Structures are given as structure tokens and as C-alpha cells.
Amino acid sequence: DAKTTQPNSMESNEEEPVHLPCNHSTISGTDYIHWYRQLPSQGPEYVIHGLTSNVNNRMASLAIAEDRKSSTLILHRATLRDAAVYYCILRDYSGGGADGLTFGKGTHLIIQP
Amino acid sequence: AAGVIQSPRHLIKEKRETATLKCYPIPRHDTVYWYQQGPGQDPQFLISFYEKMQSDKGSIPDRFSAQQFSDYHSELNMSSLELGDSALYFCASSLGLGGGPRDTQYFGPGTRLTVL
Numbered sequence: 001d002a003k004t005t006q007p008n009s010m011e012s013n014e015e016e017p018v019h020l021p022c023n024h025s026t027i028s029g030t031d032y033i034h035w036y037r038q039l040p041s042q043g044p045e046y047v048i049h050g051l052t053s054n055v056n057n058r059m060a061s062l063a064i065a066e067d068r069k070s071s072t073l074i075l076h077r078a079t080l081r082d083a084a085v086y087y088c089i090l091r092d093y094s095g096g097g098a099d100g101l102t103f104g105k106g107t108h109l110i111i112q113p
Numbered sequence: 114a115a116g117v118i119q120s121p122r123h124l125i126k127e128k129r130e131t132a133t134l135k136c137y138p139i140p141r142h143d144t145v146y147w148y149q150q151g152p153g154q155d156p157q158f159l160i161s162f163y164e165k166m167q168s169d170k171g172s173i174p175d176r177f178s179a180q181q182f183s184d185y186h187s188e189l190n191m192s193s194l195e196l197g198d199s200a201l202y203f204c205a206s207s208l209g210l211g212g213g214p215r216d217t218q219y220f221g222p223g224t225r226l227t228v229l
Contacts, residue, residue: 036218038156042220042222042223043117043203043205043220043221043222043223044156044203044205044218044220045220046217046218046219049217085155087155091216093216099161099168099169100146100148100158100159100160100161100169100171101146101148101156101158101218102158103155103156103157103158104155105155106155
């Protein structure tokens with residue numbers, strides 16, 4: 001399986017943008033890039049996903065490099081509630097099936113008030 | 114909006130006992146996943162079911178088994194419990210097989226299992 005690499009932790013100030021990087025140099029053409037996050041004492045939560053083009057939703061934006069070997073999750077205006085562990089996960093849909101998510105180490109995002 | 118329901122939320126067992134965890138997916142979701150998260154660790158995928166059939170298998174011990182019922186709820190059965198089984202167990206549900214957005218997994222609050 002293609003692997004992802006993320007920084008162990010990042011720190012940002014409240015109400016400022018946050019850019020969370022993810023490297024996936026061995027990504028295949030059929031891999032989608034998914035982001036989930038896990039707030040303290042809660043189950044993981046879907047954030048966003050994309051294949052080739054940049055994506056936006058109400059929670060965040062996903063910027064995907066042209067060669068797809070890296071991506072960046074962008075939180076436009078971080079709040080204290082965004083403090084969580086953020087996971088970048090590759091998912092291959094070519095074979096079908098309800099495949100489980102492979103969580104790597106993730107980035108622990110700390111938000112300072 | 115309705116979310117994934119897990120019961121019980123907390124469970125304390127002795128070594129070598131058995132435990133059954135239940136998961137009720139979001140209405141109309143036909144796929145269920147089980148994950149285990151040990152203290153200070155990242156979630157690890159155990160097993161998944163689609164339309165009552167096992168779909169994918171992760172690092173689930175042989176002592177554990179699971180099934181999905183006709184109403185789509187799922188149960189994780191754990192036997193001969195060991196101290197190392199103490200963890201948070203999350204259930205997630207999704208709508209449909211693969212296909213991008215339909216495969217978004219929605220997680221429940223988890224069951225905290227403590228083995229003494």
C-alpha cells in the first residue's frame with residue numbers, strides 16, 4: 001500500500017490559516033487522497049477527499065500537487081475546536097470493496113488562543 | 114442528524130472473559146467497519162461488512178469474530194480477553210461499496226473496553 005508521511009505536530013494561532021502537509025510519493029493513479037481528523041476523546045471524522053483537482057468544502061480545502069506526490073489540507077481560519085490529530089489516508093477504489101482505513105501517525109494540530 | 118450508535122459505551126471485563134460490542138449504523142447505511150485504538154495509538158482497522166457479508170479484514174485476532182445482521186447492525190464478539198485488548202473500539206458506517214464520496218466513513222463515539 002502507498003504510504004503517507006506527515007509532520008508529528010504543528011502549532012498555530014486561533015483565527016489564522018493552517019496548512020497541513022502530507023507526502024505520498026508512491027501514490028498510484030487510482031488512489032484518492034482522504035483526510036480524517038480525530039478530536040480528543042472522539043471517533044475519527046471525515047474532513048475532505050480528492051483525486052487530482054483541488055477541492056473545497058465547508059470544513060477545509062485540499063490542495064493537490066500537480067504530480068500528486070504531495071497534498072496540503074488548508075483550514076482557512078482555525079478555531080480552538082480544530083485542535084485534533086489530522087490523518088492523510090490514501091484509498092484505492094479500483095478493486096471495489098469496503099476497505100478499512102489505514103491510519104498512519106497523523107499530525108497533532110495545536111491551536112493557541 | 115442520526116449518527117452511529119455504539120453500545121455499551123464502557124465495559125469492564127476480567128481476563129479470559131468474553132465481551133460483545135454492538136454497533137448500529139446510520140439509517141440506510143449498508144456497510145460497517147470496526148476499528149481498535151489502544152492507549153496513545155492510532156486506530157487500527159479490524160474488519161468490515163457489506164450487505165451482511167465480510168468485505169475486508171485487517172489485524173483482527175482469531176479470538177475476535179464479528180457479523181452483520183439483517184437490520185445492518187453489527188456485533189463484535191471477543192473471547193478469551195487479554196489485558197492487551199483494553200482499548201477504544203470504534204464502529205463506522207458508510208453507504209455503498211467504494212465509489213468515492215459514498216464511501217465516506219462515519220464513526221461512532223466508541224466503546225471503551227477495560228480488561229482487568
